[in-house]
Amino acid sequence: MNTATVSEEEGHEEHHDHGLSDIGYIKVAVLLAILTAVEVATYFFDFGVVEIPSLLILMAVKFQIVVSYFMHLKFDSKVFTYLFLTGLILAMLVFAAMATSMVFWQNPSGCDASAFC
């Protein structure tokens, strides 16, 4: 393995560590725009029972794309992922705790779905 090869490999590795190229980011943005368009389409067209699950899935996918590529979590240290996930999981626990206190405790017979709608 000569010096030039080592240098090329290091450069390649460095590129991966820092994320995508500008064109790569533009492609990601186009994908996000398409997903947003699909989201908005659910307002104009009736998607029936799959409307809410599909909106939640689209939201999660967009969230994941921005965090992974634009915020570089996919390329950065796992420490950042753990820090962020901790906050995210605690936020979900906050929602679960609030749902418990405001729905279940007020209606001991079970969850009153109408409280959310």
Add this chain to the structure above:
Amino acid sequence: MADTAEAQTSELAYGRTEWDDYHHLPTNTGLTNEKVTMWAFLGSDCLLFGALISTYLLCRNRVGPATKGPTAADLFDIPFTSVSSFVLLMSSLTMVLAVTSIQRAEMERCKLWLLTTASLGSIFIAGQVYEFTGFYREGLGYTTNISSSAFYTLTGFHGVHVSLGIVMLVTMWVLVTRGILGPERAETIEIIGLYWHFVDIVWIVIFAVVYLIP
């Protein structure tokens, strides 16, 4: 050992100060304290927005017996908010392009993308002010009912975050223009970018959960 000392002397000769050296000391994790702090802040901010979104979801249809009036969901203009969401989403692209520009030492491009990001953020805020004004004219004030209070608190907090982001972006633009912030400190722009993208992902959740889910 002698090489290291020589390198340090050389760096100091090129204008680096002792404060710079202290500021960039390697850490145990190999990560800069500034970036770790920003991620910890973003993690804690998840809790803030988690609480606000939860409150809205639980109060969205509770107007109360004594406080009638429309709910925010009755007045939503989805096409208008969709355009605002698209604008904020695209500002994330311009932000990441500002980061890659400064990493390549393309200062003019970096300044352009920073200004574009701040402008897109300003358009989003202008849209939010327009939306709130319309809601108020339709009879939905902050204290109209518990649902409106929860809605304005959630979207208002997000708006304040975007506004602070715009202030930070303009500050970065000034620092880059004056030559105070160069490619050697590209991480500063990257950290501001993290905050900006976070504001974007919070809106992704708000747009889907508050506006689109019936």
